[in-house]
Amino acid sequence: YNGKVLSIRQDDLRTLAVIYDQSPSVLTEQLISWGVLDADARRAVSHDES
16 A cells, blocks of 8 residues: 555444444544545445445
């Protein structure tokens, strides 16, 4: 990686969601709006939560 890629495992996202007191899908939307995650991350989270 060239330093411009952030990889977040599903377990890490769940842990961050607990810290931020949000669901993983809501936190994913927040991270996307901050420009931290690519919008494609929505598919991974929505697929995992179904």
